[in-house]
Amino acid sequence: MKAAIITIGDEILIGQIVDTNSAFIAKSLDRIGVEVAEMLSISDDKKHILDTFTQLQNKVDVVIVTGGLGPTKDDVTKKTFCKYFDDELVVNPEVLAHVTELIEGFYKRPISQLNKDQALVPSTCTVLPNKVGTAPGMWMKKENTVFISLPGVPYEMKYLVEEEIIPKIVKEYKRPYIIHKTILTYGQGESLVAERIEQWENNLPNFIKLAYLPNPGRVRLRLTARGTDKEVLEAAIEEKVRSLDLIIHDIIVGYEENETLESVVSKMLTKHGKTVSTAESFTGGRVASLLSSVPGASGCFKGSVVSYATEAKINVLGVPEELVDKFSVVSAEVASSMALNVKKLLQTDYGIATTGNAGPSKGDSDAEIGTVFIALATPTEVIVEEFNFGQPREKVVDRATVKSLEILQKEILKIVQ
Amino acid sequence: MKAAIITIGDEILIGQIVDTNSAFIAKSLDRIGVEVAEMLSISDDKKHILDTFTQLQNKVDVVIVTGGLGPTKDDVTKKTFCKYFDDELVVNPEVLAHVTELIEGFYKRPISQLNKDQALVPSTCTVLPNKVGTAPGMWMKKENTVFISLPGVPYEMKYLVEEEIIPKIVKEYKRPYIIHKTILTYGQGESLVAERIEQWENNLPNFIKLAYLPNPGRVRLRLTARGTDKEVLEAAIEEKVRSLDLIIHDIIVGYEENETLESVVSKMLTKHGKTVSTAESFTGGRVASLLSSVPGASGCFKGSVVSYATEAKINVLGVPEELVDKFSVVSAEVASSMALNVKKLLQTDYGIATTGNAGPSKGDSDAEIGTVFIALATPTEVIVEEFNFGQPREKVVDRATVKSLEILQKEILKIVQ
Structure with a gap:
């Protein structure tokens, strides 16, 4: 069983937004044994959409289309579905009741014509009810291919994929x-x-x-x-x-499918009843964001001091001013002090600290751009490593964030063994 | 002038990674007036790649292919280029010298056959030198269409687009x-x-x-x-x-092309010599990460206390324990106290605080899942707003992060006017 995923929208073709919907849909289909043969991003243009439909007709079993369903004038998907299926738009009473309830009941706003038009769907389509938004999903079949249309707003798309599309495919198709x-x-x-x-x-x-x-x-x-x-x-x-x-x-x-370094570290810490905190300079809270993004993070992650400014390192973390003056703010000594102090301040077993110069300009230190110090305070010692992650800024921040967690992971492994 | 962008790799079709390369390339082409007609993600399969090339031949002026150039066995792009152009792979001496210098000189490792094979390119291709990695870019023309191959590693791809491809297109093509x-x-x-x-x-x-x-x-x-x-x-x-x-x-x-709320806020604060800090609970440092991601952030962003655990709110931020006991950790009172205290601790003009229950489980408070309090301490007062952002967790974190910056932006506007 094969599928194709189409994203409609000029905003993708000019690079203004990154398409994350296709990856989510692909992963969901892959899990139930549906092979995604192709992903396409095409323009809001009716002819281009029709040509693409024709090209995929009977080549794949399912075509999932996202985008182009919103209430505004640049959305053309519904009209194109009507053209392709030789159908016309009619008001769906259930969708209209839902949209009215959402706008008037929940948002307490008078309903407008644009809102009401969300209830217009091709007369022969199967409506996939969208409980978390106003634009419904649509399911229409022509010969051997089903065409499904979904709104482009990520959490609405996710809701419809999980609650409507996957169950319907599982029920109606045999898969390897x-x-x-x-x-x-x-x-x-x-x-x-x-x-x-x-x-x-x-x-x-x-x-x-x-x-x-x-x-x-x-x-x-x-x-x-x-x-x-x-x-x-x-x-x-x-x-x-x-x-x-x-x-x-x-x-x-x-080995987990969705495993990330942060989820591995979080699980290991929680399992062994250990806690961690971070003191971050140029990474600006990125290590903390990753650690807190893991469900159940509160089992091991206590918090963080993002000491972006030098004075925050001194006043909040208590890094001695002499240390900063003597060794500069980007130094092994300052990184160590940050790690030790955040561990103490937040009463955790481990403290991670980052300080460095990510560029584009040199900032509060003379360190070469790309220079990074990462320190880890463990229950018994402080480890500091120096790196040069080069340029640009985003790469330096990315690599340092990953490296911090890697150093922590290696250290927990040691203690556990 | 029209272009198509092809991403090669099964990892994209099964949804394991999100394709961010295409958006970058599209934005770069758009800037010089090249219209991207289509983006495609296809499998590592030789036949599928050849079919796609044939389909795009003479329909667009430029086809840019990313991925499938690495040193490992799952990479097929180079062989497919040879097949399509009826060519064969030969060692390019300049590329070999560069790879040798990078591996032996910079990484101090013995060079392997896999490394050396990176210097194999189709004999008739124009090599686009990749100074930041081992896999070179390739430029080959058939009739009216140029096919360009780039490595899939984002910063290598970016380097080649900016330093080689865009200048070459600007020189060789007339554009609207x-x-x-x-x-x-x-x-x-x-x-x-x-x-x-x-x-x-x-x-x-x-x-x-x-x-x-x-x-x-x-x-x-x-x-x-x-x-x-x-x-x-x-x-x-x-x-x-x-x-x-x-x-x-x-x-x-x-109005700026790449403007985001964080860059707008950062610019406004810096312009008026004002500073900001954040105290974050369930947002885990996300607001801080956004503020620190703006180049020149040090002009207005001092730092953050990520008080994920309740004890961190009490011990580090100094939120009175009685307040937590009386109103619970997810309350307007605790949010206000966090905002005031982080503003004082980091000596800033504004302090933003978030506390809430993002789910999936209830955590340290009885607040309904989705409940969020955002407080902003200004030089003269504290504003607190309550929201319910529903579910899932990622949506609650996203919306609260954006809302925090929005509240700050509205407040700065007021003071400035």
């Missing part, structure tokens, strides 16, 4: 099994990892594919098995993961 | 003028904005298009003018923006 297993590795580059596992990779059976997904500081390995016998696939993947672990055990940090 | 103007509005929904400006919108000339880009809490309006006379376009856009400002002056916060 697809199993993925992700192995998250930190600390070595793509080439180096590839060299270490070359022989293992050459011995993979035909029905298992391996992909490398490199990111700054980490490489995700993804195994995908496809077939009809779920148990055979699971056993084969399990065996391969076991043999892989024997080869690169030192760099593997997790 | 495209002018965009973005108007950033906060605080009213898409329908309401559309109703207010309906008449203005109906009077737009044919060569100016309007698009609505809604996001939680804000709507961006984008005007696009296309034509051959730059001065005519600029004058027309300017006139339209002026007349729009007369209609919705109360909700417009900025």
Whole structure:
């Protein structure tokens, strides 16, 4: 079973926004064994949309379209659906009642014609009710292909995918099994990892594919098995993961599909009853945001002092002014002091600190742009490492954020073992 | 002049990663008047890539391909280019010298065969040197269409687009003028904005298009003018923006192409010599991250106390324990105290505080999931607002983060006027 995902909107084609909807839809389809053959972003232009529909007709089983459903004039999807299905727009009474209730009942505003027009749908479509917004989803079939239209607002799209589309596909279509297993590795580059596992990779059976997904500081390995016998696939993947672990055990940090370094660290800390805090300079709260984004973060994450200004390092964190004067604000000494002091201030077992010069200009220190010090205060000592993450600013912040968590993860592993 | 952007990689089609490269490339092309007709994400499959090339041949002037260039076995782009152009891979001596210098000279590692293979390129291609990585870009022409291949690592891709591709296109192609103007509005929904400006919108000339880009809490309006006379376009856009400002002056916060609420707030504060700090509970440092992400943030942003745990609110921020006991940690009283105390602690003119229950479970308070208090301490008073942002967790955090900055922005406007 194959699907295509189409995003409609000029704002994507001129690069003003990044399309995150397609990835969410793809992941949801992948989980139920639907293969996404293609993703497309096209303009708000009726002809372009119609041409794309024609091109995909009978080539894939499902076409999911997001965007172009809002109340304003630049939205053309509904009219294009009518044209493609030779249909016309009619008022759907259930949708109208829902829109009225939302606008007049919840938002306490008089309902306008633009609001009411959200209840217009092609007369032959199956309406997918949108409880979290005004624009409904639509499901229409032509020959062997179903065309589904969804609003572009991410949480409305997510609601409809999870509550309407996935259950409906599961009920109406037969699908093969697809199993993925992700192995998250930190600390070595793509080439180096590839060299270490070359022989293992050459011995993979035909029905298992391996992909490398490199990111700054980490490489995700993804195994995908496809077939009809779920148990055979699971056993084969399990065996391969076991043999892989024997080869690169030192760099593997997790196996969960949605695992991230922050979720691994958070789980490990919580499991062992340990807590962490952060003192952040140029990372501006990024490490804290990541740690607090993990559900259940309150089990291990106490808080953070974002000491962006030098005076905040001195006044809030209590870094001695002499230390700053003597070694500069971007130094191993100041990083250590920040880590120790935040650990004490927030009464945690671990304290992470970052200080550095991310550019574009030099700021309060003479350190070269890209210079970063990361300190970790553990229950027994302080570790400091120096890096140069080069340029630009966003890369320096990204890499330092990841590296902080990596240093913490390695340290927790030591204590646990 | 038209372009298409192709992203190659199964990891995108299964939704494991979001494609941000295409948006960057699109924005860069748009700036020099190249229209992106289509974006596609397709699999690592040779046949699929070749079919897509054939389909785009002579329909667009430029096809930019990212991904599939790394050193590992799942990368097929180079071989597919050879097939499409009936060419073969040869070692490029300049690329080999660069890769050797990078691996042996900079990383101090012995060079491997996988590393050396990065210097293999189709014999007839124009090499685009990649100074920030090992995989070079490639430029090859067939009939009326140029095919360009770039590595998928974002900062390598960005480097090649900015340093090689854009200058080469500017030199070799004639392009029309495209002018965009973005108007950033906060605080009213898409329908309401559309109703207010309906008449203005109906009077737009044919060569100016309007698009609505809604996001939680804000709507961006984008005007696009296309034509051959730059001065005519600029004058027309300017006139339209002026007349729009007369209609919705109360909700417009900025006009810069890359303007965000955080950059607007940061600029306003810096301009008037005012400073800000944040005290964040469930937003976990998100407001601080946004404020610190603006270049030159040190002019107005001093720092933040992320008091995720209740004890951090008491011990670090100095929120009285009685207040927490009496009103609960999610309350207007605690939010006010956090805002006042962080303002004092970090010696700033403004202090923003967030406390709330973002779910999925109830945590340290009995407040309904979605309940949020945002407080702003100004030089003269404390303002507190209560919201319910519903579910899920990420939406509550997103909306509260945006709302905090919106409250601050409205307040600065008042003082300035």
